[in-house]
Amino acid sequence: MRGKRTHKTRSLSFAFVLIMLVALISGCSVLRELSSSGLSGSGIPGAAAAVVSESPTETAAPEEAVLVAADRTETATPSEVTPYQEDPTPSPVIPDKDKFKDKKLVALTFDDGPDNKYTTQILDLLKEYDVKATFFMVGLQVEKYPDTAKRIAEEGHSIGNHSWSHADLSKLSSKARDEELDRAQQAIIEATGMTPHLMRAPYGAISDSVLQSIHDENMKHVFWTVDTRDWAGSSVTKMHENVLDNTHKGGIILMHSFGGRKHAIERTVKLLPSIIKDLREMGYEFATVDELIESGQAHSSVIK
Numbered sequence: 001m002r003g004k005r006t007h008k009t010r011s012l013s014f015a016f017v018l019i020m021l022v023a024l025i026s027g028c029s030v031l032r033e034l035s036s037s038g039l040s041g042s043g044i045p046g047a048a049a050a051v052v053s054e055s056p057t058e059t060a061a062p063e064e065a066v067l068v069a070a071d072r073t074e075t076a077t078p079s080e081v082t083p084y085q086e087d088p089t090p091s092p093v094i095p096d097k098d099k100f101k102d103k104k105l106v107a108l109t110f111d112d113g114p115d116n117k118y119t120t121q122i123l124d125l126l127k128e129y130d131v132k133a134t135f136f137m138v139g140l141q142v143e144k145y146p147d148t149a150k151r152i153a154e155e156g157h158s159i160g161n162h163s164w165s166h167a168d169l170s171k172l173s174s175k176a177r178d179e180e181l182d183r184a185q186q187a188i189i190e191a192t193g194m195t196p197h198l199m200r201a202p203y204g205a206i207s208d209s210v211l212q213s214i215h216d217e218n219m220k221h222v223f224w225t226v227d228t229r230d231w232a233g234s235s236v237t238k239m240h241e242n243v244l245d246n247t248h249k250g251g252i253i254l255m256h257s258f259g260g261r262k263h264a265i266e267r268t269v270k271l272l273p274s275i276i277k278d279l280r281e282m283g284y285e286f287a288t289v290d291e292l293i294e295s296g297q298a299h300s301s302v303i304k
């Protein structure tokens with residue numbers, strides 16, 4: 001009787017051990033499946049991993065898996081989400097708009113530089129009079145005078161692309177046009193560390209396709225409202241009169257910091273202090289083209 005019972009107990013024990021072994025092996029294969037799906041090491045909660053491994057036919061891309069995990073983490077830990085929502089990054093547009101409220105803005109722009117003669121004199125004057133301006137730079141000049149380009153950026157002026165070689169972009173093939181924009185952009189980035197988002201086509205020569213190329217490079221095209229014609233060698237008196245007569249709120253004044261006829265830019269340098277002083281007397285404040293756009297004062301016909 002006793003021997004029989006012992007035999008029965010042994011059989012039951014053996015069956016129990018067998019069941020446990022089967023359970024253990026199947027448990028291991030589930031683990032293997034999880035680790036082979038590439039998720040076990042990514043710190044994804046077990047629940048998220050299970051969702052992915054439940055449908056073996058679906059080859060879950062890692063990005064999708066991360067997305068699932070990110071969603072889960074956000075909903076699972078509201079304490080991490082709440083401070084982010086309460087403290088959003090402040091938009092720079094709001095304070096700038098306040099900054100320019102009730103102000104009569106005008107932007108000075110200088111094309112075709114930089115160089116190490118006139119551009120530097122213009123920079124000295126802008127510093128002396130505490131004026132920020134915008135320089136539309138030619139790539140070739142930037143390559144020749146990277147230090148001046150860098151100084152322009154460091155002194156807080158805005159920087160724009162003015163093509164690589166001052167070519168008429170409207171007369172070029174789309175490939176050549178894109179190269180003009182790209183090469184200038186790269187030269188400016190290399191010299192200043194800044195990526196221009198403003199562009200002025202040489203001669204203001206744009207077409208729909210030129211404009212498209214500019215927009216494809218994430219830039220806006222900037223015309224002007226007052227042309228000093230400094231490049232043509234206009235007299236200081238004539239330029240001064242032209243600027244004072246034709247400047248309006250939100251105006252953009254076109255000048256040059258390099259090139260033009262002989263001694264032309266010497267007159268630009270002479271003109272600069274007088275227009276700064278007189279426009280200030282007329283109630284104008286100087287802004288970069290970026291600031292003009294931010295303020296909402298730039299004319300829509302001028303910024304494309």
Ligand SMILES: [Zn+2]
Pocket residue numbers: 111112162166202203
């Ligand atoms: Zn030009």
